Amino acid sequence: MELRHLRYFVAVAEELHYGRAAQRLHVAQPGLSQQIKAFERELGVELFARNRRGVALTAAGAALLPAATDVLARADAAVELARRHGTGEAGRLTISLTRSAPRRVVTELVDPFRAAHPAVEVRVTSGFTAQDEQRLRDRSIDAAFLRMLDDPRDDLADRTVGTEAIVAAVPSADPLARKRRLRRADVTGRPLVWWPREHGPRMWDRMLDEVFGEGVRPEPAHWEPEEEHMLHAVAQGHGVTFITEGKAAALHVPGVAVRRFAEPVPTVPITLAWLRGNPNPALRRFLEHLPG
Incomplete structure (x- = not known):
């Protein structure tokens, strides 16, 4: 049994007229009549009773019609499902956010894609940069919002999608907390609360370059x-630290004052990375949806 036979049958059964059914199907009427006869021979029953006024369904035809209609609907749905997955209009997209990524990455970049492509299941997870780069390479995630690629080999592509200010976190009792804006000289020589470089070597270097000057590496x-542990250490008087503005807005630790820097404000990028050649059509759709 071929689907086209079912389509021909349903058209004739609904029109009860070979001419109108042929026009609906965009086929020649003699060819349609021959196909219906071939279908009846295959089934071993007559589906239509023919007379001068047209055609009528036999008992076998009447029994077949709802089942045939259902089969065709399911087949059309299956074809549409395959098409939507193949074009990225449906499917699954897994995105990771670096732990320091601001919430606006989701609200400004991911949520509009979700709204425009409701049939794509978007999963958002988090991780460190080095971890996410490996997950991109083994295809356990499709894209990662991170700061900077730590291992920028040719297999990974990336695009800068924004920047974010670096802010200083100082003990609330420290005289620096009374200033509206800090200068680099204000924090130079202060005890530094810091995080392990292996979590993101290039970001680690970029933040220190931005705050203290290129190549300057104070000993933590x-x-x-x-970040949250860093802020608690600042509250306990272990020193000062530097985090992104978005992370500072999300973390409120008693005993810590957050202060912006005076111009030129130190910044770090927000970067989207993905594996070149990732075959997921939903990823292609997501990349096309991003501004710029």
Whole structure:
């Protein structure tokens, strides 16, 4: 049994007229009549009773019509499903956010894509840059919002999608907390609370270059694994630290004052990275949807 036989049958059954059915199907009427007869021979039953006034469904035809209509609807739905997945209008997209990424990455870049492509299941996870680069390469994620690629080999592509200011976090009792804006000289020589370089070597270097000057590497006085722990260490008086403005807005630790820098404000990029050659059509759609 071929689907076209079912389509021919349903058209004739609904029109009860070979001429109108042929016009609807954009086929020649003699060819349609021959196909219906071939279908009846295949089934071993007559589907239509023919007379001078036209055609009428036999009992077998009447029984077949709802089932045939259902089969065709399911077949059309399957074809449409395959098409939508193949073009990226449906499917699944897994995106990771670096832990320091601001919330606006989701609200400004991911959420509009979700709204425009509701049939794409967008999963958002998080991770460190080095971890996400490996996950891109093994295709456990499709894209990653991070700061800077740590291992920028040719297999990964990236695009800068924004920048974010670096701010200083100082103890609330420190005289620096009374200033509206800080200068680099204000924090030079202060004990530094910092994080492990292996979590993101290029970001680690970029932040220190932006705050202290290119190539200047003060020795951290206190190490913590991530921003929230760093802020608690600042509150306990271990030193000052530097985080992104978005992260500072999301973390409120008693005993810590967050201050912006005077111009020129130190910044870090927000970068989207993906694996070149990733075959996921939803990724292509996402890249096309991004501004710029």
